[in-house]
Each structure stands twice: as C-alpha cells, then as structure tokens.
Amino acid sequence: MPSPLVLTRATPARGLNIKMFDRKVKGLQRSFVSSPACDLHKLCAEQMLDRRAFVKRDTPVVLEVGAHTGWYLRHMIERKELHGLKQYIQTDISEERLNRNYEEIKDVLPPEVEFVQISCDEEQPAPFGIPDKSVDMVVSCLSMHWVNDLETAMVNIRKVLKRDGFFLNAMFGGNTLYELRGCFSMAQTEALGGVTPHVSPMIDGAGLSTLVLQAGFSIPTIDLDRHLLLYETPFHLMEHLAVMGESACHYMRQPMKRDVLLCACAVYDTMYRQNGLIPATFEVFHTIAWSPSPTQAKPLERGSGQISLASWNSKNRKQLQSVLDEYALNPDDEVLQNKAEAIFKRLREESADLMAKKGLDSRGFERDRDEEARQLDQKPLPPFQ
Template identity: 35%
Template sequence: MSDPALVFDRRLLRQRRSKACAGMAKAGFLHEEVAARLLERLGDINRPFDSAVALGWDAPHQPLPARHSFYADLSPGRAARMPGPALACDEEWLPLRDDSLSLVISNLALHWVNDLPGTLIQINRALRPDGLFLAAMLGGETLMDLRRALMDAELDLCGGVRPRVSPMADLRDMGGLLQRAGFAMPVVDSDLIEISYGDPLALLHDLRAMGESNVLYDRQKSLWRRDVLMEAMRLYQSRHSNMDGRITARFQILFLTGWAPGPGQPRPKQPGSATRRLADALGSREISIKNSRDP
C-alpha cells in the first residue's frame, strides 16, 4: 500500500458487492431494515424533497419519497437493483453537481470510504442551502463479540494477530466530522440491531453474502487456518450462546443527520450574549466555584 490514507481496497469492495448481488434478495435483510429506519426518520421531517440521491441504498422495495429520486452504488449490479434510475459511481468521487439536491441519503455504504471527511464535503456541496443529509453506517461496536473471538483464537494458536478486521467509525467522532465538512445542526445517534443465528458460521456466511467481509488493503491474503477459524467459532459459541444454543450478532448502526447551511436556520448565540441568568430561569441559587489554580 503506497498511500497510508488508503485503508480499504475499493476495487475489491466493488468485486465483492457485485458478487453478492445474486444473494441480496435473501441476505439483504440488514440493509432493508436500516433503509426502513432511515425512511422513518425522514418521515419525521415535515418538508417535501424534490430531488434526492441515495448512495448504496440496497432496498429495492423501498423507494425514496422525492419527486425526482436517483440511486447510486459502487457496484453496477447493485445499482441495477435500485427502485429507480441509478448509476454506478464511487462514493469517494461523487458525480454530483454543486447546489443541485435537496436530499442525500446513504444506507450502509460510508463505512467503506477511505476519505470520509472528503466524501462528506462533496455531499455538502451537492446540497442546496438547507438541504438534508441523512445516513446510516456501521459503528465501532458492530460484531464486537465475533471480532474478539477471532483475535483471541489467532493470538492463541498463531502467537499474533494479523489485520483481518475492518476499522469502524466511533459515535463520538462523527459529529465532529460533520462539523468539519460544513454541515449545520449535526446530530449523530445509534441503534443496536440484534440478529439471532444457530451458529457463528451462519453469521460469517451472511456477511459474505451481503458483501460485508474484510477489504483492508493490508489484510492477510491467505484464508483463515481451519484450526484458528474453528477455535474462534468455539469461543464465540461458548461465550455468547443463549439457553437454546443460539448466538446473537449485534450491529451498531450510526445515524448521521446534517443540513447544508441556509438562511433561517437556528444558530448558537455568541458567548456572553444571554440576557437572563440560568439560575433565575431554573429558580435555583448560583454558587461560584473557585478554580483550584486561582490565588
């Protein structure tokens, strides 16, 4: 890898997303569920959207509620599954005209982007003033139990851990990234989606079928050693199975909301501009606390 900023192999990601097209009707339940939650949040916003683009939508039965809706995906095959006009494009190089959209929405695509701040800036530029950006991406707590089991097994049997697990965004960092990209009123929150499996191997099968497996540039190119994989599955099953012997896979979904700056938006007041004391508003007594460094 010549460029240290390149974490994910986007070419491999395109190949795996394309290969997964055939099975998405069955394996795409997570994308469908997250798309439904995005649309529910969108429905809480009392305004129409006349022009919208969805990135990595993967929910062919859930069209966007906009007069002119377009869809995009890194994989041409995935783009062809969308519920409207679509194109294949790279989220790192978006072919979107500045000030052209009232809505950009993304469903589980941005966690594979190398330059996430750069992509967010492109999205902000594509939005008209007061346009909305709404996205869902996998967060850092996703599949934590599986990741620990894989690392523990490899460390025990191989004496070290190789890069096989993709890094994911942290909830606390995303608000700052939205602000850096120029979005107004940024909000980041998360949901936890739990899915039950008969055994951990079924979970690994679903991840491959979704096109959500490891695409790190510095990944170990060889397959998992069978003994390491079986030990990891044993650890996962023994640590996290319920009374019925089933395991639960947990996906943390980060929801990002931001607005392109526009007239009439609420703005924070300047420090010192308040006309009333907070203590008066709360009906309480103000106590001055002296800093320990003060004389």
C-alpha cells in the same frame, strides 16, 4: 471475514493519504449481494424513513449514495412517503448491482418520478456528475463505512446539496461484531502467539461527529441503534456477512488458517451460546446533518440572555412553568399566551432589580428587544460563503 484485531477509525486527522479498503473488491462483493438476505439493510432503511418523517418539507430531488440493494427507495414507494419526489438519483460502486436494483423495482416506480442510476465511487472528486447545489436530500444506507476518505465523500455530498438541504446517513460503527473479533483474537493469540488484522476498522461516535463538522455540515445530530442478530453457528454468521456484501475488503487482510478458524468458532460457542443460538451485535450510527444556510438557527452571542438564572427559583418562574404546561395542551388559547407574556415581563423586571442591587449593568433588560429584532431584520444579510 471479520478479524480479531479491533481497528478503530477515531477522530480523523487531515493530510493522511492512506487507503484502508480495496474498493474494486467491494464492488465485486456488491455484485453478488442477495436482496432477500439483507434483512439488516431493510430494517435500517425503515428506520431512516421514520427519521425522515420528522422533517416536514418536500424533497423533489433525492440522491442516494451507495444504494446497495436499494431498500430505502423501495420503502418510500411501499409506504407512499414520496414527499413531493420528482427525481431520484441512485448511485453505487457496482454497475451490476444497480442493474439488478432496476430490474427489481421497475414495475412499481411511480410514473411521475424520474429514476436515474449512476455507477461511481463516492470518494473520488466530483463523482456524481451533477451540478452543485441541485439536490434537496442525500441518503446513504449502510454504505459509508467502506469509504476510505470519509471527509472527502461527505464534502462531495455537501457540495451537491442545496442550501438548507440535509444528509441522512446510516453506517456501521462502534462495537459491531465485537463477539466475533474477540474470539478471533483469543484463537490467534493461542495458535500463533499474536494477532493479524482481518477486520475492517469501525468509526466511533466522536470521530463521526468530527468528520461531519469538518466536511462543512451544520446542526448535526447523531444517535446509535444496537441490533442483536441470532445465528445457529458462527459459520452461519460469516455466511450471512458474505451474502450481504459486508465481508472485509481492507488491504491488510491475510488468509485465515483452518485451525485458527475452528478454534475461534469453538471459543464463540463456549462464551456466547444460549438456548442453542449465538448472538452477533451490530451498532449503527444514524446521522442527519444540514447544508449551511443563512436562514438556519444559530446560537445566541455570549451575554445576550435576558433572564438571570437566579430569578428562575422565584414564584414567577413556577407560575410561568405552570402556564406554559397548560399552553402546550391548548396552543390556540390566547388568554394563556397573554398570561405567559405578562409573567415573562415580570421575570425580566425581577432580574433587572436583582442585577441593579448587585451593581451590575441591567440595561439589557430595559431595552425593547422586539424593536431591536425588527431593526436587525431590516439590515441586509452578510454575503454567504
């Protein structure tokens, strides 16, 4: 049951060996999850698959970490968006949940796809039992928020990814269930004169981005989706959390007194009920991050710009913008491409003249950058770490 105390996992600190969640309890909760009741997991899996569609490459080997009810694979099959899938590895902390997933999906599995299930705890060292750099894509749908050591779990994921493979993740965070937590806080303060923790802490956006970078991923992208679900009463909300397997499992939880629970529900009704229903907010962080590779795009070195920002207020700049807009609508038009290149050349000359007048070094605008790029391409790449 969510708690009144708002605990937040913010920017992570290294060197702390503190376990917040009882993973055995979470495994038992997963064993009793009802697939039809997991509407939120189903919706997030659909949204993850929509985001996956923007990556235009095949992923023959896919690893799903914390499969829960396995909605991501189900949607892949229903929408026939396999992207060259040859092997699908599904993991979860609950072996019973994995067995039920197989029974529910075995009749629709494509014959060309090898389906593998592994019962493991993703926060343990080398949990998956598969070789490093052997997976094209890793997905995790609403599972990572129950991991004690998120950085270790993400490092484990990065290690099994091939170079330039990617990690697609969705997890609860931010102000999830802030209505219920606030009502419990007021009820406990009134009845007990203080607040005891009953909620699992949620990570914030800054903490998640730091974790992804600390785990060794590159080019991370994080966005937030907010879902508002409506219930008849707060008791229906708490029942839904239980059948989804999202009840709290942290070590600091304590039994909730009956009078405090009834008081919190009464406060919830008074503060939030509209049109006969009460709202519950769920915030989901969607993350895509890449395994490092020498072929990935990297930021240019400081001072390597070829165009002075001052020149972009000129007439040539406006002409270039107009031509680029036309070229975006007609990408096969060579005339527009040549025209844009000619205007860009004039902009470089204009910038060089401006810098020369100010007594600045304009040699960077006079060299043949294309020739330099060709020479750099001929040099061997440094060893990748």
